[in-house]
Amino acid sequence: MDALDAKILRLLLEQPRTSVREYARILGIARGTVQARLDRLERDGVITGYGPSLSPAALGHPVLAFVHIEVTQGHLDDVGDALATVPEIIEVFSTTGAGDLLTRVVARDNGHLEDVVQRLIRLPGVVRTRTEMVLRERVRHRMLPLVDAVGQTAGTRRRP
Incomplete structure (x- = not known):
C-alpha cells in the first residue's frame, strides 16, 4: 500500500x-x-x-454486551458454527486468556440479553460464559486514523 x-x-x-x-x-x-x-x-x-453501517440500537437492540465463552477442548469450531446461528451475536473472535471466544451481543433489553446468554450456555461444548455489559461507547469503530497512519508511513518509506 x-x-x-x-x-x-x-x-x-x-x-x-x-x-x-x-x-x-x-x-x-x-x-x-x-x-x-x-x-x-x-x-x-x-x-x-x-x-x-447499521445501528443495532436503531434496529431495536440498544443493549450491548461482550460475552466471553469458555469452550470444551476440541469443540471450538462446533461452538463457532452454533454461534453463527444466533442473530443477536454480531461478532465472534477466538481469543487468548480466560475465555476461548469473545462475542459481541446486542439485545432489546436486559431480560432479552439474559435469554440470549442462557441460549449460549446451553450450546453443546460451552463450559461457561462471562458477560460484560457496555455502559457507553467511548470510541466508535473507526478505520480512518489507521489509514492515515499507514498512508503517512507509506509516504516516508522508500521503494527498493
Missing part, C-alpha cells in the same frame, strides 16, 4: 456513496487508475466489503 492507496481509502471512508469518477476528479488522477487501485485493494483483502 502506498500514499495514493491511503488517499483513495480515506475518500472511500469519508464519502462512501461517491462515484469512482468523482474520486478521480478529487484526486486529480485518471478514473481507470482509481478503479485499478480499488480492484487491487479488494483482491488483496484490504477492502472487505461495501455497504451501510
Whole structure:
C-alpha cells in the first residue's frame, strides 16, 4: 500500500456513496487508475466489503454486551458454527486468556440479553460464559486514523 492507496481509502471512508469518477476528479488522477487501485485493494483483502453501517440500537437492540465463552477442548469450531446461528451475536473472535471466544451481543433489553446468554450456555461444548455489559461507547469503530497512519508511513518509506 502506498500514499495514493491511503488517499483513495480515506475518500472511500469519508464519502462512501461517491462515484469512482468523482474520486478521480478529487484526486486529480485518471478514473481507470482509481478503479485499478480499488480492484487491487479488494483482491488483496484490504477492502472487505461495501455497504451501510447499521445501528443495532436503531434496529431495536440498544443493549450491548461482550460475552466471553469458555469452550470444551476440541469443540471450538462446533461452538463457532452454533454461534453463527444466533442473530443477536454480531461478532465472534477466538481469543487468548480466560475465555476461548469473545462475542459481541446486542439485545432489546436486559431480560432479552439474559435469554440470549442462557441460549449460549446451553450450546453443546460451552463450559461457561462471562458477560460484560457496555455502559457507553467511548470510541466508535473507526478505520480512518489507521489509514492515515499507514498512508503517512507509506509516504516516508522508500521503494527498493
